[in-house]
Amino acid sequence: xxxxxxxxxxxxxxxxxxxxxxxxxxxxxxxxxxxxxxxxxxxxxxxxxxxxxxxxxxxxxxxxxxxxxxxxxxxxxxxxxxxxxxxxxxxxxxxxxxxxxxxxxxxxxxxxxxx
Amino acid sequence: xxxxxxxxxxxxxxxxxxxxxxxxxxxxxxxxxxxxxxxxxxxxxxxxxxxxxxxxxxxxxxxxxxxxxxxxxxxxxxxxxxxxxxxxxxxxxxxxxxxxxxxxxxxxxxx
Numbered sequence: 001x002x003x004x005x006x007x008x009x010x011x012x013x014x015x016x017x018x019x020x021x022x023x024x025x026x027x028x029x030x031x032x033x034x035x036x037x038x039x040x041x042x043x044x045x046x047x048x049x050x051x052x053x054x055x056x057x058x059x060x061x062x063x064x065x066x067x068x069x070x071x072x073x074x075x076x077x078x079x080x081x082x083x084x085x086x087x088x089x090x091x092x093x094x095x096x097x098x099x100x101x102x103x104x105x106x107x108x109x110x111x112x113x114x115x
Numbered sequence: 116x117x118x119x120x121x122x123x124x125x126x127x128x129x130x131x132x133x134x135x136x137x138x139x140x141x142x143x144x145x146x147x148x149x150x151x152x153x154x155x156x157x158x159x160x161x162x163x164x165x166x167x168x169x170x171x172x173x174x175x176x177x178x179x180x181x182x183x184x185x186x187x188x189x190x191x192x193x194x195x196x197x198x199x200x201x202x203x204x205x206x207x208x209x210x211x212x213x214x215x216x217x218x219x220x221x222x223x224x225x226x
Contacts, residue, residue: 041218042217043216091158103149103164104161105161106159106160
């Protein structure tokens with residue numbers, strides 16, 4: 001079946017511009033996560049959506065970052081006034097929420113470069 | 116102290132070798148555990164879950180030691196294709212930020 005898809009796969013933008021990154025989770029998955037991964041680093045949690053509950057935004061690094069999830073499916077991560085330190089791979093993951101474990105399935109990521 | 120700690124490596128081993136990675140976690144309330152694999156410039160992919168009784172999947176064996184708060188991954192008969200970064204992942208419970216990822220251990224299998 002179809003996995004998690006993300007678009008665009010690569011994005012180069014000028015410092016100060018806004019960008020939107022899109023994630024299409026696996027159909028039926030109620031949980032959706034955004035992470036970012038800088039070169040050679042681990043995954044940094046950004047935001048988590050679970051069903052219709054209020055999202056957990058505790059990982060967003062600044063108020064320039066926001067995300068929404070429409071209709072419980074597609075999600076968009078928006079970065080306003082991009083800075084060079086925002087350059088990273090932005091990964092989206094989805095999962096079926098389970099009582100004891102959350103096996104997450106990742107999309108291929110969006111590689112963002114801010115020049 | 117990091118919530119999930121791994122030796123970054125790299126572990127350089129010859130084909131056919133057995134190699135083991137450990138990962139320690141700080142939160143004793145952690146409930147479930149996973150190993151993910153990440154190839155260079157690719158997304159992480161689930162390798163295996165780690166069960167309390169230990170579990171095996173082909174050449175891969177995962178074990179959990181709750182008393183010492185660590186999990187391990189053993190790879191037998193290493194293949195060139197096993198070269199990747201192995202991420203230790205811990206779920207501390209329900210809700211927010213439930214999955215915490217380690218920074219990964221890099222494995223390089225050499226011919």
